Amino acid sequence: MVVGFEKAVSATKSVVTSAKKAPTTLSSNRVINFARGDPTMYESYWRQMGEKCTIVISGHNLMSYFSNAGHFCWFLMPELDRAIRRLHCVVGNAVVDDDRYIVVGNGSTQLFQAVLYALSSSYDPDTEPLSVVAAAPFYSSYPEETDFLRSGLYKWAGDAYSFDKDGAYIEVVTSPNNPDGAIREAVVNRDGGKLIHDLAYYWPQYTPITGKADNDIMLFTFSKATGHAGSRIGWAIVKDIEVATKMVKFMELSSIGVSKESQLRAAKILEVISDDCQNSAPDKEENFFEYGQRLMSDRWEKLREVVKRNGVFSLPKYPQDYCNFIGKYTDPSPAFAWLKSKDGLNCDNLLRELKIVTRGGTNFGVDSNYTRISMLSPDEDFNLLLEKLSAIKGTIINGNN
Amino acid sequence: MVVGFEKAVSATKSVVTSAKKAPTTLSSNRVINFARGDPTMYESYWRQMGEKCTIVISGHNLMSYFSNAGHFCWFLMPELDRAIRRLHCVVGNAVVDDDRYIVVGNGSTQLFQAVLYALSSSYDPDTEPLSVVAAAPFYSSYPEETDFLRSGLYKWAGDAYSFDKDGAYIEVVTSPNNPDGAIREAVVNRDGGKLIHDLAYYWPQYTPITGKADNDIMLFTFSKATGHAGSRIGWAIVKDIEVATKMVKFMELSSIGVSKESQLRAAKILEVISDDCQNSAPDKEENFFEYGQRLMSDRWEKLREVVKRNGVFSLPKYPQDYCNFIGKYTDPSPAFAWLKSKDGLNCDNLLRELKIVTRGGTNFGVDSNYTRISMLSPDEDFNLLLEKLSAIKGTIINGNN
Numbered sequence: 001m002v003v004g005f006e007k008a009v010s011a012t013k014s015v016v017t018s019a020k021k022a023p024t025t026l027s028s029n030r031v032i033n034f035a036r037g038d039p040t041m042y043e044s045y046w047r048q049m050g051e052k053c054t055i056v057i058s059g060h061n062l063m064s065y066f067s068n069a070g071h072f073c074w075f076l077m078p079e080l081d082r083a084i085r086r087l088h089c090v091v092g093n094a095v096v097d098d099d100r101y102i103v104v105g106n107g108s109t110q111l112f113q114a115v116l117y118a119l120s121s122s123y124d125p126d127t128e129p130l131s132v133v134a135a136a137p138f139y140s141s142y143p144e145e146t147d148f149l150r151s152g153l154y155k156w157a158g159d160a161y162s163f164d165k166d167g168a169y170i171e172v173v174t175s176p177n178n179p180d181g182a183i184r185e186a187v188v189n190r191d192g193g194k195l196i197h198d199l200a201y202y203w204p205q206y207t208p209i210t211g212k213a214d215n216d217i218m219l220f221t222f223s224k225a226t227g228h229a230g231s232r233i234g235w236a237i238v239k240d241i242e243v244a245t246k247m248v249k250f251m252e253l254s255s256i257g258v259s260k261e262s263q264l265r266a267a268k269i270l271e272v273i274s275d276d277c278q279n280s281a282p283d284k285e286e287n288f289f290e291y292g293q294r295l296m297s298d299r300w301e302k303l304r305e306v307v308k309r310n311g312v313f314s315l316p317k318y319p320q321d322y323c324n325f326i327g328k329y330t331d332p333s334p335a336f337a338w339l340k341s342k343d344g345l346n347c348d349n350l351l352r353e354l355k356i357v358t359r360g361g362t363n364f365g366v367d368s369n370y371t372r373i374s375m376l377s378p379d380e381d382f383n384l385l386l387e388k389l390s391a392i393k394g395t396i397i398n399g400n401n
Numbered sequence: 402m403v404v405g406f407e408k409a410v411s412a413t414k415s416v417v418t419s420a421k422k423a424p425t426t427l428s429s430n431r432v433i434n435f436a437r438g439d440p441t442m443y444e445s446y447w448r449q450m451g452e453k454c455t456i457v458i459s460g461h462n463l464m465s466y467f468s469n470a471g472h473f474c475w476f477l478m479p480e481l482d483r484a485i486r487r488l489h490c491v492v493g494n495a496v497v498d499d500d501r502y503i504v505v506g507n508g509s510t511q512l513f514q515a516v517l518y519a520l521s522s523s524y525d526p527d528t529e530p531l532s533v534v535a536a537a538p539f540y541s542s543y544p545e546e547t548d549f550l551r552s553g554l555y556k557w558a559g560d561a562y563s564f565d566k567d568g569a570y571i572e573v574v575t576s577p578n579n580p581d582g583a584i585r586e587a588v589v590n591r592d593g594g595k596l597i598h599d600l601a602y603y604w605p606q607y608t609p610i611t612g613k614a615d616n617d618i619m620l621f622t623f624s625k626a627t628g629h630a631g632s633r634i635g636w637a638i639v640k641d642i643e644v645a646t647k648m649v650k651f652m653e654l655s656s657i658g659v660s661k662e663s664q665l666r667a668a669k670i671l672e673v674i675s676d677d678c679q680n681s682a683p684d685k686e687e688n689f690f691e692y693g694q695r696l697m698s699d700r701w702e703k704l705r706e707v708v709k710r711n712g713v714f715s716l717p718k719y720p721q722d723y724c725n726f727i728g729k730y731t732d733p734s735p736a737f738a739w740l741k742s743k744d745g746l747n748c749d750n751l752l753r754e755l756k757i758v759t760r761g762g763t764n765f766g767v768d769s770n771y772t773r774i775s776m777l778s779p780d781e782d783f784n785l786l787l788e789k790l791s792a793i794k795g796t797i798i799n800g801n802n
Contacts (some may be wrong), residue, residue, distance in 0.1 A: 150553030195403025259660035
């Protein structure tokens with residue numbers, strides 16, 4: 001996200017300075033940014049919901065540090081705990097039985113670091129840091145989030161496929177995967193391994209819900225589930241109370257908990273979604289996930305059509321599967337398009353020349369002939385992307401003249 | 402805060418199990434917790450403000466990660482930046498000229514760690530971690546917040562008074578100080594030193610405002626300024642753009658910014674306080690700081706009276722000074738009472754026997770004959786504290802029978 005933000009700014013500059021080199025065959029010379037996964041696409045849905053999700057907070061509300069003083073996660077508001085469990089039951093994408101513990105965080109970003117701490121803090125200080133791996137292509141922020149404080153507890157160890165050290169390790173399993181949308185399972189599978197399942201995109205608008213995830217440590221985020229990135233709310237579903245308690249300790253030391261205003265709002269919005277999903281009235285509107293799934297499949301269909309026509313790139317193919325939530329077979333429609341240039345060109349640079357800012361493959365631990373494009377941008381930007389990609393072949397030919 | 406929370410829970414248990422030993426001369430056997438600085442005292446003020454500070458947020462508001470994409474602190478809402486600068490101008494407690502940079506955080510707790518990162522991340526990885534010191538008694542969470550991830554960048558090095566290492570270091574200057582309310586200045590004063598000024602309590606209700614603080618890095622928090630601890634909003638005022646930019650980088654990697662709901666609410670409440678402070682109508686209500694200052698002085702007067710009468714403890718004496726904001730000489734009335742037992746008894750344990758939970762001196766790097774008592778609890782608890790302390794002498798005698 002952040003890397004993308006910075007790249008976007010620098011990229012914008014570089015494109016502007018090289019404007020004379022830029023093709024003139026396109027209807028717009030505006031720089032469009034697809035490097036970030038800012039889910040602004042969903043704004044129109046929430047706008048047409050009117051006041052159903054509105055919250056009102058008076059000056060004297062939510063003042064204490066504490067939300068539930070007796071509870072192991074003393075800063076988690078009980079109404080958010082209930083709303084999270086209810087939504088997972090309604091969608092059927094994760095097991096949230098009473099013996100599962102929920103920890104709220106300032107986005108799943110903070111929770112990812114809380115898990116690293118929880119899984120490594122009991123290790124002997126004299127042993128070397130615990131290795132953290134993920135199968136490439138992996139989320140571009142994992143390496144920096146793991147290493148930026150040079151912790152003696154854990155250390156980024158790169159691509160899980162090439163990890164060959166003995167002993168304890170942590171593998172992050174992101175499914176559906178960011179950037180390539182693949183359904184993932186652990187790849188190292190050795191004794192002493194602990195798994196973090198990042199399930200930020202395991203929602204019906206992105207992939208068929210084929211069953212309830214039941215992993216030891218599962219991370220979800222409000223940002224990708226509903227599009228409310230500005231609220232910075234993420235949650236973990238954890239089987240082991242000791243791990244959950246250490247995560248809470250991390251949250252205490254890192255930020256003394258999580259904004260109550262955001263928790264209150266997330267609880268309200270998740271409850272409204274659950275209500276709509278359970279509404280069986282014959283004339284009912286489509287619920288949030290049906291809306292998102294329809295929008296995303298439509299975008300993917302258009303993108304595949306353009307990519308097929310221009311012949312310069314390829315996109316991953318995903319198997320259709322039965323979605324228990326939608327109640328029919330659906331095609332996966334990931335939050336990011338993982339674009340590959342057929343002739344080995346630097347995909348990111350090529351698109352920047354067209355003022356399309358993306359996040360290149362090297363950020364994800366693979367080659368530069370791949371790049372990641374956000375599929376969650378506003379309609380106007382997405383349509384401009386399609387237009388620019390349609391014109392790209394001619395552009396390249398012009399560029400070669 | 403957190404240490405206090407945990408101690409509170411365990412303390413409650415220990416007191417309950419030793420109930421038969423507890424004195425029976427008091428009107429209440431309820432355990433009262435003064436270990437935390439939860440500022441719930443202010444709730445009544447905000448309640449009587451009615452809807453003046455109410456915020457309303459619709460489902461489609463505040464969705465993007467970004468608040469100000471072109472700005473170095475891209476997640477800081479411009480209205481909060483303005484409200485913070487305006488309040489400091491109105492109160493006159495800090496310089497906020499245009500060449501000062503504001504960074505928002507999830508409480509000043511996260512900002513403290515962002516500063517440690519900003520001041521140490523450019524150091525050679527092969528050199529040993531940068532020493533972090535503070536003069537004892539120091540805020541009980543500094544050591545653990547500095548060391549819990551065993552960072553290779555920085556390391557807690559204890560009491561600044563006994564720090565004798567050469568080379569670069571970071572000194573945290575907390576003024577007024579937590580726990581003892583003293584007005585502080587740096588004590589190490591050697592080449593290569595960087596200072597963090599934690600000014601969480603530099604507000605008129607706690608201490609006379611004698612001038613505008615103008616330090617390189619100043620930390621403030623919504624929790625202590627207005628009592629809104631649940632919002633997790635803190636801010637730093639920074640002179641060096643490079644330091645501010647590295648702090649933003651930390652915030653990106655740690656939590657991709659800060660809750661917009663909390664920022665919006667903080668902006669609203671800070672603006673209302675500034676409006677009230679600038680209201681010159683003859684029949685105007687007392688403003689928030691006048692209210693807080695009156696309440697705190699009243700509490701301190703009552704506490705000093707009780708402590709004087711029972712003769713078991715002593716409290717620090719503070720020089721009266723002219724408060725530029727209140728416009729007259731005022732007595733400091735810190736957010737915590739730093740209690741010392743005259744006969745060298747373990748102050749914390751002694752009070753726990755009376756079901757008064759406090760935070761003992763050893764948490765702050767000094768002896769156990771000191772303990773810290775929050776002065777920000779609800780009236781009911783504070784009055785019960787006075788009652789229990791009044792009875793303590795007889796209780797100790799009973800206990801010795």
